[in-house]
Amino acid sequence: MPYTPSGFFCDRLIRERERRDGEGSLNKPLRFNGQDFSALRQEYLTKKSLFEDESFPATVESLGFKELGHKSNKVKNIVWKRPKEICENPQFIVGGASRTDICQGDLGDCWLLAAIACLTLYEKLLYRVVPHEQSFSDGYGGIFHFQFWRYGDWVDVVIDDRIPTFNNQLVFTKSAERNEFWSALLEKAYAKLHGSYEALKGGNTTEAMEDFTGGVTEFYEMKEAPKELYKIMKKALERGSLMGCSIDSLVPARFETRTVTGLVKGHAYSVTAVEECKPSQHKESKVRLVRLRNPWGQVEWNGPWSDNSKEWTTLSKTEKEKLQHQSAEDGEFWMSFEDFKKNYTKIEICNLTPDALEDDKIHKWTVSVNEGRWVRGCSAGGCRNYPDTFWTNPQYRLRLLEEDDDPEDNEVGCTFVVALMQKNRRKERKMGANLFTIGFAIYEVPKEMHGNKQHMQKDFFLLTSSKARCKSYINLREVTQRFRLSPGEYVIVPSTYEPHQEGEFILRVFSEKKNTSEEIENRIEADHPVPAPASAGEESEEDQQFRTIFQEIAGDEREITASELKNVLNRVITRHKDLNTEGFSLESCRSMIALMDVSFMDGTGRLNLQEFRHLWNKIKQWQGIFKHYNADQFGSINSYEMRNAVNDAVMCLVSRSGFRLNNQLYDIITMRYANENMNIDFDSFISCLVRLEAMFRAFQAFDQDGDGTIRLSVLEWLQLTMYA
Incomplete structure (x- = not known):
């Protein structure tokens, strides 16, 4: 929605x-x-x-x-x-x-x-x-x-x-x-x-x-379970995780059916312990056991390692006490890990966050949480199948800093779980909202780019394969998956399957060791030179034409109003057929005058020839950028390219001030200036840049101590926003 x-x-x-x-x-x-x-x-x-x-x-x-x-x-x-x-x-x-x-x-x-x-x-x-x-x-x-x-x-x-x-x-x-x-x-x-x-x-x-x-859930189908499932379960219980399992049934769950072994199909069980024991007849190997609980408080497994089975006679008293073995119809029972895998079809592990329990003895995950948003036309780029827009999705830099203490099969690496959750879809169901099909991909960041916060561009994803990704895109509230990668820097790209789908999400990363993840706030670097404005000593044929028109309209006053500025600009700009524009609106021209008003808010509401020349040089520079992104010559640029175009246009402003745009500002620009087809025409493009520079100049005027913050009264705020 x-x-x-x-x-x-x-x-x-x-x-x-x-x-x-x-x-x-x-x-x-x-x-x-x-x-x-x-x-x-x-x-x-x-x-x-x-x-x-x-x-x-x-x-x-x-x-x-x-x-x-x-x-x-x-x-x-x-x-x-x-x-x-x-x-x-x-x-x-x-x-x-x-x-x-x-x-x-x-x-x-x-x-x-x-x-x-x-x-x-x-x-x-x-x-x-x-x-x-x-x-x-x-x-x-x-x-x-x-x-x-x-x-x-x-x-x-x-x-x-x-x-x-x-x-x-x-x-x-x-x-x-x-x-x-x-x-x-x-x-x-x-x-x-x-x-x-x-x-x-x-x-x-x-x-x-x-x-x-506040935890994150991992799903495992027994037939596709990883070889280290036992270790995963044991670690999960050490962290205080909630763990459940079930046996799929062809009939609805309410018609729970009991098997000959005492297990119930279509019914949820809790896993309460995972241990190893060494029976007397097993001289070398240990037996892995799983303890389960039927929430009914009765009806138990009657196979090997059940309450009264012969297997218990092979254990010492100490082993039995360690496993807290007792014969009682209480719904809790042991079974071997192998029987557990054979009889149950799936297991769910809800890993707890560090603040879930206050007991310091329980080992917990390290977790980082990031909020994000897909905005149609700006940051809702869809999956990798849409290369022209995939790169515009929100990007999160992940730094894996420490390897696991006990790597499996001597393979070094950092174990972590990525969880992508879409927000508010259940609450908005009454308005017709359904779950999006969502997923994510993980890319390794080249070493030369470690430490910076650059938003990865289209070419990077065209030339680079993902290092890891979710098993599939699916229409669940949350998609999770466990990975193990070498220490280093990576970028996680969460997305909907289709582009242009708008919604909020949170991205969480759980790891056994220390990690950090953060959104790339992104000042996008351009890969082409920004057109330089014409110097004061150069005057093209078009400049001479503008001077003539300006003097003709301005008359003796030597200044022009917003309406007259509209006339001057449109008499020339409409001759650029490649822009396919109907010209500037009166509102756009008013904003241009506000931008060029040197004294800001105390000006005349008019432009003299010098101010007009300065404005025209800006427009020519921005026109060159617009043409660069108007590759199809249809007279507009795609809103997904707007972020690069805007970045190019304000680059000189950035270099002077250290100011940079963030993802939220790009989202606002798209929502404010793109049309229903997610395209931005020349007039809207110029209006956006005029407003952006005017507001920045106004901020600098108020920020007299240069600390990056200003304090405005209600009257000052209204004057600023109404005039800019």
Whole structure:
């Protein structure tokens, strides 16, 4: 969906400011919709009334937009009730949070509930998402809160406790205990985060798992699992990662079927340990074991290394104690790693970020996070199949600094995981948004280019093969893949498969050792000379023609207005057939006069001959650049080439001041000056450059101490922006 420049960039500035203040961290989460839980609860306790959340009201809009929208018969008999209206003695949590607290209702969000069930196995993680010092007795004000990781920040989501019911029964998630409500309220908070209950329909368990932990998920199909899978699993558990596995079933997951070995198809299991043991009959080799847990709390594997199997008799008492072996129908069991690979079809590992757990004993990933955006016509270049635009995608420089401690097969290198996540597509589903097909490629940076922040140009990608890339472009919220490369510098290029698709994303890099990644803010270097303006001593036939026309129009006043400037310029510029232009607009000419006004904002609003000559020299220089990029002679340049053209035009300004454009400014220029076909005509090109130089000159005039910052009053700001 389209984004407005003001909205996106203002939001980004706010987020960056919040991060500087520590907001968005685990210990200081952002207040979703600006709502402060403690302040609101105290307010309603003081008023002795119950909180009603106006930002997520008890209305159809909060239920959904299509199947649960106004026209749906499903919502006609739904009544929003508080727990105290549903049952006697409601409790937030009864006897500890467990899988039995999560029973699916009339909403296709089993993916969410499966993740919640997995979360209950890790009490520390659970109570970070579900603050447990909440109740329907002490300090009850009809208000609750939950915390989620959302695109790089932790957010605190406040809700009231009005829940959709039908015939006094909860419509959506419920607990096996009728008077327990933590899971229903958690689901409501997650629905609020995404705009409605219906927005939660359909998804992937790992999506919610990441939103509960801030982690990144790796998927492995057993038939294509890497040879070092055992080591990957062991390291993951050492880091405190969440790990689940399952057996694919041809029937829907709710029709879970039990096999003769006691395993259940279409059902999610948790991996709780990976260990090695040495049975007495194995004199040399060790046996690799995996411990799993069935969230049901019963129904276990009955094959080798199951609770009562003969294999346990071959172990010493010390080995059994190390493995914490016990014979109990508790849903937890051991099996050999080989049987694990044979019986399960896929495994999911949610690696936690460094701030996920406070226990310093747990080894964690190093992670770097970058926010980005694809802008149609500027930085939405599509995949490598589109070489003319691929290079314009956002680029991120990755520096791998340290090798792994224990390289596999004596191969040195740095292990890392790249995760590309597209943002807000679920929330915007009601506006017709679908997931883009996304992916990324990684290129090695030549040694001579190490340390600089140059945006790689088209020729680089035409002549260089990727060093690594994601397995495939896919329409998931997040695409992840593990790599191992030699220490050095690389550039990661995230993209949608098709060009011109606009959206926001975050790019995360997780590594076992130290790494750094950052967006290339890019001052693009030109590979051709910038046309030099004519010197004062040279006067071409065209210059003489301009002088004659100027004197003819200016008359005795020897100055011309914006309207007269338009007449002068267009009488000559329209003779350039290769520009295919209808001439300059009056607004463009007004901007030109503002640029040439030496005293700025206190000028006459007119140009004399000297100012006009200076302006014309600028236009001729910019005209040469425009013609260079107007290779097809259609009278306009492609918006993707605009960044190079603008860079060429301001190069002299850059060399004088150290000023350079960043990616966000290129995005704004494209959105402001490109037409619906993502092309920029000559008039718009000149208008852009005039505005850019005028605003820069104005800034320099205000920046008297040269520190790169200025302070303006509202009146000064209005004068500056209205005149420039």
